[in-house]
Amino acid sequence: MIPLFKFKIKGHSMEPTLKNGDIVLVNRLAYLLAKPHMGDIIAIKREKYSIIKRIKVITREKIFVVGDNKKDSLDSRKLGFVNRKKIIGKVIYILTNNA
Amino acid sequence: MKSLIRSILIKILPTKNAYAHCDIPCGIYDPKPAQLAAATVLKMVQLIQELSKENPTVNDRNKFVRYVSTKEEHARKCKEEILILWTDYFKPEHLKTIPHLHEIFWNAAKLCSLNKQEVSLAHATELVKAVDEIAAIFQKTKVTSKK
Incomplete structure (x- = not known):
């Protein structure tokens, strides 16, 4: 079982880092031994879909995430803290850049 | 070597979507921003063509640069808005009723x-x-869809 996911970015809230259509590689085991760090870009599981955000604040159990495009991003500023268990993995590589 | 690994990963891993729009996804789509951007492009073209071509003053040159810059920016914005509608709003089922949908957007x-x-x-x-x-x-x- 490969511990990697390939995600296609849909939307603009992570611009300019990630653009609509970019494909990124997510390491599911990134936080198995290491702790999340402020500034990491992560994939998070929500009810029926996944979202991509950057970690802004870390507490013992929760994280506060924001989009790089702060003008057009619905994130922890409105949704609140996210449980760490919801983290799918860490974005480790941009496979295709849609720039 | 790096590009080989990259292309292998692109091929073997299944692709999932990760939303970075309004992240809900909000489902709020509107063609109005694209229409405004397209109208701005047209207006800028008209203004550029109205500029004096003979002996332009420094002010004329300044206007020219501003008009071209605005045209460029709004053409880019228009394309971006169109692509959002194309890729995010319209779904394969729309092709049943609008078979030439892709051609229109393209x-x-x-x-x-x-x-x-x-x-x-x-x-x-x-x-x-x-x-x-x-x-x-x-x-x-x-x-x-409301019916």
Whole structure:
């Protein structure tokens, strides 16, 4: 079982880092031994879909995430803290850049 | 070696979507920003063509640069808005009722690029018409989905 996911970015809230259509590689085991760090870009599981955000604040159990495009991003500023268990993995590589 | 690994990963790993739009996804789509951007492109082309071509003053040159810059910015914005509607709002099921949907969007996106490259009243007018057609289709699908 490969511990990697390939995600296609849909939307603009992570611009300019990630653009609509970019494909990124997510390491599911990134936080198995290491702790999340402020500034990491992560994939998070929500009810029926996944979202991509950057970690802004870390507490013992929760994280506060924001989009790089702060003008057009619905994130922890409105949704609140996210449980760490919801983290799918860490974005480790941009496979295709849609720039 | 790096590119080989990259292409292997692209091929073997299944692709999932990760939302970075309004992240809900909010489902809020509107062709109006594209229409406004297309109208701005047309207006800029008209203003550029109205500028004095003989003995332009420093002010004329300043206006020219500003008009071209605004045209460029709004053509880019128009393309971006069109692509959001195309890739995020419209779904494969829309092709049943609008079989030439891809062609409409493809042509509109191409017109955005043409309007960046040129100062053409004909192409700017075509862009406005193309975006209006997209807006009409969008409204039509909205009405159908409400029924």
